[in-house]
Amino acid sequence: MSRLRDVSVDVAVIGGGPAGIAAATRGSEAGKRVLVLDEAPHLGGQIWRHLSRESLPAKARTWLERFDRSGAEGLTETSVVDLQDSRVLAVRWNEEVRVRAPHVIIATGARELLLPFPGWTLPNVMGVGGLQALVKSGASVVGKRVALAGAGPLVLPVAAALARAGARLVVVADRTSASRVLRFAASLAGRPGELWEGVRYRAQFAGTRYRWGTRVISAAGESRVQEATFTAGGRTWTEPVDLLGAAAGLVPNTELARLAGCEVRGGVVMVDALQQSSRAGVWCAGEPAGVGGVDLALLEGEIAGLDAAGQPVPQSLQKARDAGRAHARRLDLAFGLDAVELPPPETIVCRCEDVPCSAFDKSWTMRQAKLYTRAGMGPCQGRVCGAALHAMFGWAPDSVRAPLVPTPVASLISTLESSDATT
Amino acid sequence: MARILSILVDGRLLEVSEGITVAAALLNAGEDAFRDSVSGRPRGPVCGMGICFECRVTIDGVRGRRACLERVSPGMRVITRE
Numbered sequence: 001m002s003r004l005r006d007v008s009v010d011v012a013v014i015g016g017g018p019a020g021i022a023a024a025t026r027g028s029e030a031g032k033r034v035l036v037l038d039e040a041p042h043l044g045g046q047i048w049r050h051l052s053r054e055s056l057p058a059k060a061r062t063w064l065e066r067f068d069r070s071g072a073e074g075l076t077e078t079s080v081v082d083l084q085d086s087r088v089l090a091v092r093w094n095e096e097v098r099v100r101a102p103h104v105i106i107a108t109g110a111r112e113l114l115l116p117f118p119g120w121t122l123p124n125v126m127g128v129g130g131l132q133a134l135v136k137s138g139a140s141v142v143g144k145r146v147a148l149a150g151a152g153p154l155v156l157p158v159a160a161a162l163a164r165a166g167a168r169l170v171v172v173a174d175r176t177s178a179s180r181v182l183r184f185a186a187s188l189a190g191r192p193g194e195l196w197e198g199v200r201y202r203a204q205f206a207g208t209r210y211r212w213g214t215r216v217i218s219a220a221g222e223s224r225v226q227e228a229t230f231t232a233g234g235r236t237w238t239e240p241v242d243l244l245g246a247a248a249g250l251v252p253n254t255e256l257a258r259l260a261g262c263e264v265r266g267g268v269v270m271v272d273a274l275q276q277s278s279r280a281g282v283w284c285a286g287e288p289a290g291v292g293g294v295d296l297a298l299l300e301g302e303i304a305g306l307d308a309a310g311q312p313v314p315q316s317l318q319k320a321r322d323a324g325r326a327h328a329r330r331l332d333l334a335f336g337l338d339a340v341e342l343p344p345p346e347t348i349v350c351r352c353e354d355v356p357c358s359a360f361d362k363s364w365t366m367r368q369a370k371l372y373t374r375a376g377m378g379p380c381q382g383r384v385c386g387a388a389l390h391a392m393f394g395w396a397p398d399s400v401r402a403p404l405v406p407t408p409v410a411s412l413i414s415t416l417e418s419s420d421a422t423t
Numbered sequence: 424m425a426r427i428l429s430i431l432v433d434g435r436l437l438e439v440s441e442g443i444t445v446a447a448a449l450l451n452a453g454e455d456a457f458r459d460s461v462s463g464r465p466r467g468p469v470c471g472m473g474i475c476f477e478c479r480v481t482i483d484g485v486r487g488r489r490a491c492l493e494r495v496s497p498g499m500r501v502i503t504r505e
């Protein structure tokens with residue numbers, strides 16, 4: 001049965017991506033006892049996901065090595081299921097982990113916005129970043145025909161990485177219209193580094209056209225995807241594929257922050273200049289405070305880590321963070337989701353419960369959709385369909401409850417609220 | 424080079440590289456149906472990061488493990504579509 005591990009630290013960091021690594025490193029360097037909890041086998045998050053550190057870019061290696069030297073501790077393969085006041089409850093295999101920490105930094109990253117289309121439930125249809133995550137975890141794409149249909153800055157590096165990994169890119173598509181992209185490109189004049197990086201990625205799959213204003217409308221196959229159909233400017237065509245990566249952008253993971261009672265507006269955790277949330281003792285850094293990419297996540301993590309450790313935060317860090325935020329807003333203006341077209345009625349929307357689009361009435365709320373159709377009641381707890389339904393019908397997410405992640409042990413353990421009597 | 428180790432997937436012996444995830448090992452072996460949906464349709468990994476729960480399999484007797492979050496280990500027994 002489940003064993004119990006009780007830990008007491010000064011700072012608990014939830015999420016071991018760039019924001020969490022930077023926060024923990026700064027906190028630990030300031031002399032605090034810091035523990036990072038992450039679900040993955042390695043610290044690093046999605047962008048620094050790796051099999052061996054040698055494969056990582058220099059910046060990632062530098063930060064991970066600095067983290068190691070700082071003395072901060074990391075607990076991987078650990079899922080946080082509850083956060084109340086200064087107590088964190090997590091599960092690690094058959095072990096229950098309880099962490100007491102007066103300071104908690106939420107750095108839970110983002111997930112992909114996956115919009116339903118006919119055939120999106122077939123095996124080998126994945127997210128754009130999902131496909132990349134699997135490749136980084138050791139999945140081979142050598143010689144495979146791969147199509148990407150995404151939105152925004154993630155598509156380019158993923159296409160480049162897949163080409164390097166030996167995939168045959170048959171389509172690289174971005175639903176953003178060319179006119180929006182041109183307006184954005186003009187605003188990049190002050191950031192030549194970014195343009196140059198884009199050119200470098202682009203060169204790695206020079207044989208494949210990058211199609212703006214193009215999206216996937218269906219996928220088909222016997223027991224796995226075999227072909228995908230795309231549409232652009234009134235033209236529709238089908239390509240044979242072995243793998244399809246499809247997504248429409250990123251969604252901040254705010255479930256833990258909401259569970260902890262932090263104010264969330266427009267899908268983003270509200271923070272002040274020092275990354276403090278509305279909840280005393282809880283900071284938030286990186287994508288949950290607004291999608292902004294790795295450099296911004298590092299800055300926000302540093303600020304949160306320093307402040308949580310009671311250290312002064314240099315003005316230079318805050319200024320760089322503010323500039324990064326402003327740039328993230330420009331990116332969102334350029335690549336943010338336009339109006340979403342509803343898929344055909346029979347298309348499955350909730351993958352956990354196999355609920356088709358026709359089951360929903362747009363006059364409902366998310367709560368009603370859950371009650372009437374079971375959408376969002378499965379193991380993913382609406383993390384996939386909730387974001388899609390929000391994009392399709394404008395429904396705000398329903399309230400969050402612990403345990404945040406269903407695990408075999410989570411069914412055996414109590415949540416923090418109900419366990420008060422026993423501690 | 425990574426060390427090679429053996430795992431059992433639905434009774435079939437697979438030689439896989441140390442350090443990769445169970446999801447990667449299954450995909451590399453051509454096993455792309457990890458589970459059956461509530462209406463009996465095959466499903467495989469989607470998000471690759473533990474969010475969607477589509478890649479859940481039984482690992483060493485424990486049901487509902489997310490294959491994308493778990494690394495292969497010597498002698499590991501994986502059962503799909505249970």
